[in-house]
Amino acid sequence: MTTRSVNPDLLARTSIASTIPSSELHRVFRDADDHERATGAPVTKLHVGEPYFTPPPEVGRALAHAVERGLTGYTAVEGLPELREALAAKLAAENGVDTDPSRLFVTPGSCQGLAALMQAVAEPGAEILLPELHWPIHLQQAILAGLRPVFYPLDRNYRPDPDTVLAAATPGTRLLLLNSPANPTGAVLDIATQRALLDLARGRGWQIISDEAYEHFVFEGEHVSIASLERDVPVPERIVHSVHTFSKSLAMTGYRLGYLSTADERTAKALRIVQEANLIAMSTPVQYAGLEALRLNHVVRDNHHMVLTNRNTALPAVRDAGLLPELPAGGWYAVLDVAPTGLTAEEFAADLLAVKNVAVVPGTGFALTPRLDARGRVTSAEPAPWSRHLIRIAMCVEPHVLRHGVKELLDFAHERGGAA
Numbered sequence: 001m002t003t004r005s006v007n008p009d010l011l012a013r014t015s016i017a018s019t020i021p022s023s024e025l026h027r028v029f030r031d032a033d034d035h036e037r038a039t040g041a042p043v044t045k046l047h048v049g050e051p052y053f054t055p056p057p058e059v060g061r062a063l064a065h066a067v068e069r070g071l072t073g074y075t076a077v078e079g080l081p082e083l084r085e086a087l088a089a090k091l092a093a094e095n096g097v098d099t100d101p102s103r104l105f106v107t108p109g110s111c112q113g114l115a116a117l118m119q120a121v122a123e124p125g126a127e128i129l130l131p132e133l134h135w136p137i138h139l140q141q142a143i144l145a146g147l148r149p150v151f152y153p154l155d156r157n158y159r160p161d162p163d164t165v166l167a168a169a170t171p172g173t174r175l176l177l178l179n180s181p182a183n184p185t186g187a188v189l190d191i192a193t194q195r196a197l198l199d200l201a202r203g204r205g206w207q208i209i210s211d212e213a214y215e216h217f218v219f220e221g222e223h224v225s226i227a228s229l230e231r232d233v234p235v236p237e238r239i240v241h242s243v244h245t246f247s248k249s250l251a252m253t254g255y256r257l258g259y260l261s262t263a264d265e266r267t268a269k270a271l272r273i274v275q276e277a278n279l280i281a282m283s284t285p286v287q288y289a290g291l292e293a294l295r296l297n298h299v300v301r302d303n304h305h306m307v308l309t310n311r312n313t314a315l316p317a318v319r320d321a322g323l324l325p326e327l328p329a330g331g332w333y334a335v336l337d338v339a340p341t342g343l344t345a346e347e348f349a350a351d352l353l354a355v356k357n358v359a360v361v362p363g364t365g366f367a368l369t370p371r372l373d374a375r376g377r378v379t380s381a382e383p384a385p386w387s388r389h390l391i392r393i394a395m396c397v398e399p400h401v402l403r404h405g406v407k408e409l410l411d412f413a414h415e416r417g418g419a420a
């Protein structure tokens with residue numbers, strides 16, 4: 001299990017950023033590459049959340065066309081007006097979210113949108129509630145924004161219960177982060193849970209950040225944008241900020257194109273300052289590519305279908321072997337519990353790579369619980385003990401890669417006496 005602690009003398013002179021643990025994913029990437037170089041054997045990469053489908057060619061043509069037409073100057077800090085109009089229409093039609101282009105921002109990937117939003121809403125020292133099993137970047141972003149992370153428990157299917165969220169909160173809580181479908185768990189929040197969480201947040205004076213990166217990959221139930229549940233609330237009283245991306249739905253990971261809708265004008269004003277300071281503006285040709293991408297709903301549906309087929313083909317065997325409680329209801333990943341093998345997640349991942357040339361990510365990297373000093377610097381970060389046997393695999397990879405990787409993983413688990 002990884003434990004990271006910082007020398008107190010050094011800490012007195014260090015920035016917040018320099019104390020934040022790097023994402024475990026980067027280490028796994030390095031390990032997989034080193035292993036490939038050292039052995040010459042190709043690694044089956046189940047650690048990477050990079051889809052096997054590619055961006056639609058129309059999108060690339062729209063980008064090239066913008067460049068050819070000389071549309072390469074700065075745009076407004078919030079993004080191209082026509083793209084923001086189109087995004088407001090998409091949010092209204094598809095997500096049921098009532099927004100206005102004045103509260104919409106185009107961002108270089110939703111990652112930057114999330115980080116900027118946290119900076120825009122953070123009160124110094126305020127607490128943010130994160131799921132105990134979370135995307136490690138959310139944690140890094142929160143600490144960088146000067147927030148103090150507090151974790152809410154998840155049930156055995158990785159869903160939050162509003163009562164336990166409330167129990168985790170403190171008087172310093174100001175923000176609640178929701179991620180549905182979730183990375184890494186694939187959990188999808190149903191409408192009743194989201195309504196209860198919204199009521200809770202409203203009653204307590206919290207704001208909600210809703211990360212909907214995987215909105216088009218819901219396989220059971222339906223995607224509910226929590227902002228749609230407050231569409232009848234007057235704008236100044238709304239509390240939900242929604243963050244979206246083109247990266248997943250259209251495989252546009254390298255285009256770096258996301259967008260977010262702030263709940264109210266006050267947050268939009270603060271966010272404008274954050275983006276002025278960080279961006280000046282988004283890439284202009286990429287925004288024209290985004291305008292084209294919004295017309296390609298049929299591709300989004302195909303991509304959904306490809307991940308669903310992968311899930312339904314490869315993962316039942318993992319569930320039947322007793323390593324997965326249920327198929328993920330959404331997203332691109334599954335969290336496996338390898339406790340029956342007797343190995344820790346780190347041992348399992350390292351041995352699986354060494355013996356079967358298959359790379360997976362230890363779940364401990366998604367469950368770090370950092371301690372912060374009074375100035376918000378991380379003094380230590382240990383994985384929660386219950387994450388000791390969890391690993392994450394990606395199900396967005398080529399079907400034959402997924403099938404092969406899962407077969408090797410199950411063989412390995414059997415050899416270690418740990419799969420039914």
Ligand SMILES: Cc1ncc(COP(=O)(O)O)c(C=O)c1O
Pocket residue numbers: 049108109110111112135179182183211213244245246247253256257258
């Ligand atoms: C939960 C979640 N949110 C946001 C992102 C950011 O994606 P992008 O910056 O490419 O939009 C990712 C990427 O893996 C993610 O898993």
